[in-house]
Amino acid sequence: MSDCIFCKIAAGEIPSTKVYEDAEFCAFKDLNPQAPVHILLIPKKHISSLLELQEADATLMGKLLFRGQKIAKEQGLGESGVRFVFNCKDDAGQTVHHIHCHILGGARLSDSFGVR
Incomplete structure (x- = not known):
């Protein structure tokens, strides 16, 4: 999608602090971290949200979860x-309409639902 900031980050058009990249995924540090470790993991394929997933995206999302697990472990x-x-x-706080997984840690996290 031409106006999607995360698509532009994945394409290298907007700078980011990437912690992982391959043909399908990109992971980078959040510019407004809500925890000592706050990484955003995105598929390079533009999907607006989990609510827009198609059955054909099941394998991609399974890979995303395993990649998230690996990144979390690599971050300690x-x-x-x-x-x-x-x-x-x-209403759930999604500010960029490109599916993304927040990976948060590095401190005891509160029960707040304010992650954006």
Whole structure:
């Protein structure tokens, strides 16, 4: 999608601090971190939210979850704990309409639902 900021980040058109990239996924540090470790993991394929997934996306999303697990462990969160968050649509706090998984950790996290 031409006006999607995450598509532009994945394409290298907008700079980011990438922590992982392959043919299907890109992971980068959140510009407004809500925890000491706050990484966004996105598929390069544009999908607006979890609510827009098609059955054909099942394999891609399975791979995304396993990649998120690997990134969390590489960031040292495997023992202390990690939170994976998907916000879907405006009322849930989704501000960029490209599916993304927040990977949060590095400190004891509150029960707040304010992750954007």
